[in-house]
Amino acid sequence: MPLLDISNLAVEHGKLRALWDVTMHVMPGERVGLLGANGVGKSTTLGAIIGLYRPVSGEIRFDGHPIHRQPPNANVARGIALVPESRRLFPEMTVRENLEMGAYLRGARSVMADSLGDVFALFPILKDKAQQNAGELSGGQQQMVAIGRAIDVAPASAAAR
Ligand SMILES: Nc1ncnc2c1ncn2[C@@H]1O[C@H](COP(=O)(O)OP(=O)(O)O)[C@@H](O)[C@H]1O
Numbered sequence: 001m002p003l004l005d006i007s008n009l010a011v012e013h014g015k016l017r018a019l020w021d022v023t024m025h026v027m028p029g030e031r032v033g034l035l036g037a038n039g040v041g042k043s044t045t046l047g048a049i050i051g052l053y054r055p056v057s058g059e060i061r062f063d064g065h066p067i068h069r070q071p072p073n074a075n076v077a078r079g080i081a082l083v084p085e086s087r088r089l090f091p092e093m094t095v096r097e098n099l100e101m102g103a104y105l106r107g108a109r110s111v112m113a114d115s116l117g118d119v120f121a122l123f124p125i126l127k128d129k130a131q132q133n134a135g136e137l138s139g140g141q142q143q144m145v146a147i148g149r150a151i152d153v154a155p156a157s158a159a160a161r
């Protein structure tokens with residue numbers, strides 16, 4: 001069964017139709033990239049998955065549950081995390097504090113030591129820079145923090161609980 005299953009999705013921004021009839025799925029353990037020219041609707045697709053945009057038609061299912069009428073906080077609680085465009089870090093907070101912000105939900109907070117360990121194993125440089133302000137890191141390192149924060153939102157161990 002697909003982990004993420006999108007069928008016939010249509011999304012509008014006001015009167016402007018951004019997506020027509022998008023159908024795609026992601027199997028457990030699979031990685032799927034979405035490629036396309038500027039303005040074709042990649043960000044709108046991701047925004048619809050996380051719950052920022054409510055589709056005018058079509059369905060999004062995650063782990064078998066319909067999520068296309070759910071707000072972002074409910075989808076985050078299901079274990080979906082968005083790494084936002086342009087990173088959106090808190091530049092005046094330390095790397096560690098930025099990562100901790102990902103583990104906002106109680107379930108994520110209780111396993112934060114593990115998920116921080118996962119992030120530092122994946123991006124060892126972040127361990128060295130944990131006490132530095134995020135805004136002082138290079139662009140690539142800041143991207144690591146943004147990805148790490150998303151890992152803390154939905155720790156791998158959450159799937160096992
Ligand atoms: N918040 C918004 N309000 C109005 N139109 C938007 C908004 N976001 C995106 N669009 C429009 O929706 C279409 C798809 O945009 P987007 O999903 O950002 O494309 P991509 O990420 O592939 O570059 C474009 O025509 C864009 O101008």
Ligand SMILES: [Mg+2]
Nearest residue numbers: 042043044085
């Ligand atoms: Mg985009």
